[in-house]
Amino acid sequence: MEIPFEVKARKDTGLWNAKLGIWLFLASEVMLFGGLFSSYIFLRLGIEPGVDTPWPTDVQKVPLGFLNTLVLIASSVFVVFAWLAIKEGKWKKFQAWMAAVLFCAFFFLAVKGYEYYNKFTHYGMVLVDHSVVEGVVLDNTDKIRFEGKSVTIDVTKGSVEFLKWVDKDQRLFFDVEVDGKLVSISNVASWASSMRSKVNKEIAADRSARWAAKRKNPDAAPLKPKKITRSYTLVSKGDPFRLSAKDSRVSAYSDKEMSFVDGNKVDGKLLGDVIKFEVHEVDLQMIPKAQQDQALVWKLINDSAVKAGWDDARDEELKKMEKYYLEDRGLPVPDKQMRSRRVNVHDLHAVGKMKDGHTGDKPGHDAHKESKNKGHDVGAEVEVGEHHQIVIEVPREQKRFLSNHGPAYGTYYAIYFTMTGLHGLHVIGGIVVLGYFMFFGKALFLKNPEHMANRVEVAGLFWHFVDLVWIFLFPIMYLF
Amino acid sequence: MADSAEEIAKHKKAYWIVGAFLFAGTVITVAVARLEFFDLGAPGISAMDVIMGLLIATVKSTLVALIFMHLNHEKGLIYKILVFTCYFAFGMIVLMVYSLLDPIHAAF
Helix, strand or coil, X not given: CCCCXXXXXXXXXXXXXXXXXXXXXXXXXXXXXXXXXXXXXHHXXXXXXXXXXXXXXXXXXXXHHHHHHHHHHHHHHHHHHHHXXXXXXXXXXXXXHHHHHHHHHHHHHXXXXXXXXXXXXXXXXXXXXXXXXXXXXXXXXXXXXXXXXXXXXXXXXXXXHHHHCECCCCCCCEEEEECCEEEXXXXXXXXXXXXXXXXXXXXXXXXXXXXXXXXXXXCCCCCCCCCCCCEEEEEEXXXXXXXXXXXXXXXXXXXXXXXXXXXXXXXXXXXXXXXXXXXXEEECCCCCHHHHHHCHHXXXXXXXXXXXXXXXXXXXXXHHHHHHHHHHHCCCCCHHHHCCHHHHEEXXXXXXXXXXXXXXXXXXXXXXXXXXXXXXXXXXXXXXXXXXXXXXEECHHHEEEEEECCHHHCHHHHHHHHHHHHHHHHHHHHHHXXXXXXXXXXXXXXXXXHHHHHHHHHXXXXXXXXXXXXXXXXXXXXXX | CCCCHHHHHCCHHHHHHHHHHHHHHXXXXXXXXXXXXXXXXXXXXXXXXXXXXXXXXXXXHHHHHHHHCCHHHCCHHHHHHHHHHHHHHHHHHHHHHHHCCCHHHHHC
């Protein structure tokens, strides 16, 4: 069946149908992204520096965002030329331009993927005094490490939370005494499930029996519930098993036992609960300036050279502020600027250099060299991690909040992932449509080139819109 | 959008120039935000930097819309749709910003 107005314009609208359709769709997209942008503006303007969650204004890798912006602009130019090639009746040329568009699109997604990967592997930790350290958690120490010899499970719940946190390289074999017999288990989840069904049936049968007895003889003393074992202790047959559990799933732990939120209780030995953290950045904007010298993070870093480097960086920023406000304009530095991230954040990526500058490099002493010395102070080597950064050990009770830079880390990251994720889905949608035209569009092109040109135009309009959204996303998410 | 290939061929050069403008706009935005030499207003990111950055982004997006999306010569119905949409989209943004001036919000 011939669909009308695919190529020729309708008299009433002056447009062919798909064109009207895509503009209506783009109008709805304007509203969708408009809503998200207005949410962003609301959150950004509503932030009180140093009072609310620290607003990370310079955490993005600007060169990557910059590169992606150029790539997307280039793809927008290429898609116009692809459409033009179709209008000129040159299929091969169209395919070449479209291949360039798709290359740009995949490149964009690859860079975005790399950025996301970095976000999910970098962490931020808010300490109890509100100082913030950012960097990398080492050796899986964000989790509580425990060595279990046995585990007690309430089978009526059927939940085996502890299993999720057992280190993957181990095979578990347990012995458990059921009804006076020793039973060997290799699949705990399946055993717990079958026991749940068995025990719950026993409980139901006992309840029914007691109700039946009461109905039969209402005046008799009620029967006592039958003793049914609900909790079973599974003892490891081989070596003790190791667990690394997220603390939000652990209800309590001590040196000898660890209880999970579902009631599983593991007996054994605590291996460690100290968080090993490689510090890339110190952020003190949540701490009043007068108290920053006593911040907990300095006690943990325990290196006066690093502190001196931080002081220098902060003082340099303050001098700039004072020159701008006090010297040039005779105005006091606004409190907002004093609390801003720029003044209160320092990147420790050049720890070695910083130490060279402040401690004086001794002959033959390489400040970049890795060392495992602890109890360090001026001039001493500090423990450094895989990125040649300082490693601190944070007792768990000194941690207020720890998360990777995923959406849970703060409002900025939540809206960053929402907006860039939604934009990324649009890029994927564009790839599917443009790729389809490139690989499967020839038949329509040969049959009706104008119709094909119209299809490419519609997809091109969508692609330009995707570019247009990024033009705003880049400055607000990466630069300001 | 233009009706014929011949007509559009005349604009080939314009497309490249617009592309170059978009590249240049991006470079300037990054310079304003990151290079001290181009710093506007107070040191670091100031309101002036943000205004300049968003102004450049607006110019860039206008170029994309007018030239690449051919809104510089479209049918009236499309303009009506867009005006209707933009009215509500900007209204939403303005209301959000306005809510920050709300005396009840300020009290908290």
